[in-house]
Amino acid sequence: MRFSIVTLFPEFFDSPLSCGLLSRAREKGLVHFTFINPRDYSTDRHHHVDDRPYGGGPGMVMCVDPVRRALDTIPDQVRILLLSPKGRPLTQTLAKELAKEQELVLVCGRYEGIDARLEELCTVEAVSVGDFVLNGGESGALCLIEAVSRLVPDFMGKNESADEESFSSGLLEYPHYTRPEEYEGIPVPQVLASGHHEHIARWRHQKSLEITLACRPDLLSEAALSQEDMRYLQSLDRLKLGRNLYVALVHFPVENKSGEIITTSLTNLDLHDIARVSCTYELGGYYVCTPVHDQQILAQTLVNHWRTGLGSTANPDRRAALEQVHVVSLLDDAITDIKARTGRYPKVVATSAKTGTGTFTQVKGCLEHGPVLVVLGTGHGLGPEIMVRADILLRPIRFMDSYNHLSVRSAASIMVDRLVGDVG
Ligand SMILES: C[S@@+](CC[C@H](N)C(=O)[O-])C[C@H]1O[C@@H](n2cnc3c(N)ncnc32)[C@H](O)[C@@H]1O
CATH class of the missing domain: 3.40.1280.10 (SPOUT methyltransferase, trefoil knot domain)
Incomplete structure (x- = not known):
């Protein structure tokens, strides 16, 4: 070369x-x-x-x-x-x-x-x-x-090989140890001294998976993973940032197309679909905010049908999703509830199809430090009183394009995936 x-x-x-x-x-x-x-x-x-x-x-x-x-x-x-x-x-x-x-x-x-x-x-x-x-x-x-x-043939010599190094299989490399067998009370993992080649190879591969998941989860989207690798990754109790993420769907105060403040009606689709997103991504919870008493009863009736009624046995997966739902009157009730559950007030992230400059990276950063409540509006969007109080005003999903009319449940899915989704 x-x-x-x-x-x-x-x-x-x-x-x-x-x-x-x-x-x-x-x-x-x-x-x-x-x-x-x-x-x-x-x-x-x-x-x-x-x-x-x-x-x-x-x-x-x-x-x-x-x-x-x-x-x-x-x-x-x-x-x-x-x-x-x-x-x-x-x-x-x-x-x-x-x-x-x-x-x-x-x-x-x-x-x-x-x-x-x-x-x-x-x-x-x-x-x-x-x-x-x-x-x-x-x-x-x-x-x-x-x-x-170092990838040129014979560069490494026969005892050194690029085959097992970081990135060669799309994963980061497993950790290495050398003598002494114990240092400052920390022993070398027992399996490495066992002489059992198969066990050593499995341990090393699992460590590669763990380290990649912890340090560079983005690499996993390109890595060739076997079914066994997938099962191993699922078994790992990794830090699930989703647990810090909460979603609120606000029916008041929201705007109508003339910019007036109104209260919108609940929809069954939003109730179910955002609950399913919340469950799939293992979020902290999903708050449906409506101050209208009848609407609260309707929401609770629907939720109860799936949680404890006939729906719970007919479709246990749906029960798990609807267990994520909390019906509250106002956004403030959701904030108070999160404080009661976690001991901390959440960072409030308002969303809009029209305005906002906060980035997903910024919100991801907040998730590492405590609860975050992403607030979605119904009708023509959140009322100004929620927008001005928010800690972050997230920019629209397609912030460089003028057409930005997603359903609120689509927007919720995209936002949640950008914040806590697996890559690829
Ligand atoms: C001082 S840098 C010029 C940076 C340039 N004004 C800019 O802001 O992109 C001088 C040279 O360093 C090299 N260079 C600087 N950063 C680099 C990087 N991250 N990767 C590859 N080459 C880099 C490039 O050849 C570049 O022309």
């Missing part, structure tokens, strides 16, 4: 490429490095490679011409990667893909980056090493070189 590195600072690579496995791989001829300095391709008398940015602002920009000339020396079929914060994230999957190439060109930007016309004139693939800004592409290129090189 040959890496051709386009950089203004070739000396940056001296030490990292001269130690450890990379240096051994160079000696064995498994990896080769060539450095191309755009300064050598500058036609300017002083070999300038940068200039001030058009439009003003701080810093300098790398000129397109020296970089383009440098890239003109590269054969057509070779993939050219441009290290850039806006690029495709560098993942193990990308590293595996790149390890199949014979040669890669890595273009390292400096200053404010390279004149944008480079990407119009040359076929380059932008690659990012993370959502942060480095001084230059060189340290990102080193990450890429390490990740790709």
